[in-house]
Amino acid sequence: MMNTYALETENVTKTYQSESGVINAVDEVSLQVKPGEFVALVGPSGSGKTTMLSILAALLKPTSGKVILDGQDLAAMNEKDRVAMRRNKIGFTFQANNLVPYLSAVENVELMLRLNGRLDKTGKIRSRELLARLGLAERLHNLPGQMSGGQQQRVAIARAMIHNPSLVLADEPTASLDTERAYQVVETFAGLIHEQNRAGIMVTHDLRMCEYVDRVFQMRDGKLVQIYSTKSEIMELVKGRHD
Amino acid sequence: MKQIIQISGFLALKEIWRNRSRFLLVSLVIALITLLVLFIAALGEGLGNGNREYISKLDAELITYQSKSDFLIAASRLSKDRLAAIRRVDGVADVGMLGTANATLILPGDVEPLKVALLGVQPGHTGEPAVVQGQQLGTDLSDEVIIDKNTALRSDLQIGENLTIRVTQGTKDEFYTLRIVGISDGQQYSLQPSVFVPFYAWDRIKPKSEAEINSSNPVANVILVKLIDPEAIEEVSANIAAQVNNVETATLKEAIQALPGYSAQQSTLNLQGGFTLFIGVLVIGGFFQIQILQKVAQIGVLKAIGTANPIIAMASILQIVVVTMVGVAIGGFMTFLFSLSFPPTVPIVFNGTTTAVAIIALLMIGPLSGLVSTRYAVRIEPLKALGLS
Ligand SMILES: Nc1ncnc2c1ncn2[C@@H]1O[C@H](COP(=O)(O)OP(=O)(O)O)[C@@H](O)[C@H]1O
Ligand SMILES: [Mg+2]
DSSP, X not given: OOOOOSEEEEEEEEEEEETTEEEEEEXXXXXXXOTTOEEEEEOSTTSSHHHHHHHHXXXXXXXXXXXXXXXXXXXXXOHHHHHHHHHHTEEEEOSSSOSOTTSOHHHHHHHHHHHTTOOOHHHHHHHHHXXXXXXXXXXXXXXXXXXXXXXXXXXXXXXXXXXXXXXXXXXXXXXXSOHHHHHHHHHHHHXXXXXXXXXXXXXXXXXXXXXXXXXXXXXXXXXXXXXXXXXXXXXXXXXXXXX | OHHHHHHHHHHHHHHHHHTHHHHHHHHHHHHHHHHHHHHHHHHHHHHHHHHXXXXXXXXXXXXXXXXXXXXXXXXXXXXXXXXXXXXXXXXXXXXXXXXXXXXXXXXXXXXXXXXXXXXXEOTTSTTSXXXXXXXXXXXXXXXXXXXXXXXXXXXXXXXXXXXXXXXXXXXXXXXXXXXXXXXXXXXXXXXXXXXXXXXXXXXXXXOBOHHHHTOOSOEESEEEEEESSGGGHHHHHHHHHHHSTTEEEEEHHHHHHTSTTHHHHHHHHHHHHHHHHHHHHHHHHHHHHHHHHHTHHXXXXXXXXXXXXXXXXXXXXXXXXXXXXXXXXXXXXXXXXXXXTSOTTSOOXXXXXXXXXXXXXXXXXXXXXXXXHHHHHHHOOGGGGGTOO
């Protein structure tokens, strides 16, 4: 059968040994994300969001289970192949220290193409266009240190999408931003994901940011406990609690 | 591979350029270390050369000493009959007596007397240096001298001029006047410029103790031996040992090592040079290690977005190599500028080989000291980018 999902996990479990015994940081999580779909991963602190994101990002091997990205199982790959997947199928934004500090905005974005051996004239033009689109036309040659947190996050978004990855992951992209900027960043992000038909996953503490996503996965104690799929369910979540 | 070098080169150079003042500072430290190492090497070369120059330029393969003299030229005594005996040994092409002594040149005007090595050699035989200007010595008895370039430089004496030597014989100072017929290239001996006189003239004017004044039998210190086949050193030296009584032979290399103070001086300077290089390793290694510790998050990000480890490692090495090369280049240039301001009397010699070895050693300290930080960089977990362990 045709694979309709960009990303699909099957009973993903990550177990840590600690002094107090065995912890299932992620416990039997199965989820699917389609191309063009933007989802949020929410849950209280310690619920396993970061661990799950690391597994989806091919940064961490699950203890058991499958992580199928574009038909390939990340969990079964060796480190070298996972590095290659991160480079050409996955895009990232991190909470902090997102950008390479000694590269300008446009160089940071181009780096993704460079790493893939695909930095040509078109690539350079596209990098500049994407940054301009994110409102950074005046900032192309600024170093990260010369930009605000919101501008840096937007550069990171451009970097996460310039190489046409199948999966775009964002860890707390709004953590260091004020509310207005946070809305702006997530809105642009959602727009790009829909438009370019990527699968997007955002980890967030801030339930208000779920306004822009198509579905919300809620985790607790490592388990996927709830999925909010309809607009009304999501809006209820957004308005209900602010944690 | 090409791509690894391209990307790592891009990252390494961008980082250096955007932090150029910090990297330049490290390069300057390396430049100072380079200056120090090159000067120590040049001093070693200069002092060593001052000690061995005459011996190392000899057109001879073996030096014959009195037995049990421990290869100390000044302590060895060989009379004329040894010369005849050695000449008869198979494989010997030429022999020459060498007598060494210290003397003082009295210079005209207010100039300070110049201490020189007074070397007695046999005209036309091995041991007499080739002149670069003027003529070789005439006969064994003539009152002629060849002075080496260093003597000429320091005394301002010219060919055809007379030179006055002061020596102490018994309890009296004696003065001898000799005519300069030739100037040789540098031929220092025992850290002094040299004056070459015919052997019998040397025997007459050399400083003597009260007892020696009345003895008439001329005695050399050592006998220089030139071989028919320079390869046959071992064979001929065995022949000499078998056929001539009370002598021992050394190759030029062994003779140089046995020069008083030579080995100790060279090993001291080598130790100093080595120690300076070691300090360089610690300084550069320390800098890059601290820098890597500050860069953990950023390297984590690079790895997380799919930068392969060989690129990270190569970028780290390239950076160290560039910083070291810039430092060594600046240091080399500084050394060159300094060396121009040194008077010729300072025993500093920039010999091509020695300098090249020092520079290679200096260029190696970067990569060597960077091994630890590079290894550390490669081991950084990409999860660091997510703020995880
Ligand atoms: N490397 C690790 N070693 C041991 N326990 C870990 C490790 N990483 C995470 N955990 C544990 O797994 C659980 C989930 O952590 P995490 O994924 O960071 O949650 P969240 O991001 O939702 O706050 C927590 O109980 C945490 O202590
Ligand atoms: Mg977390």
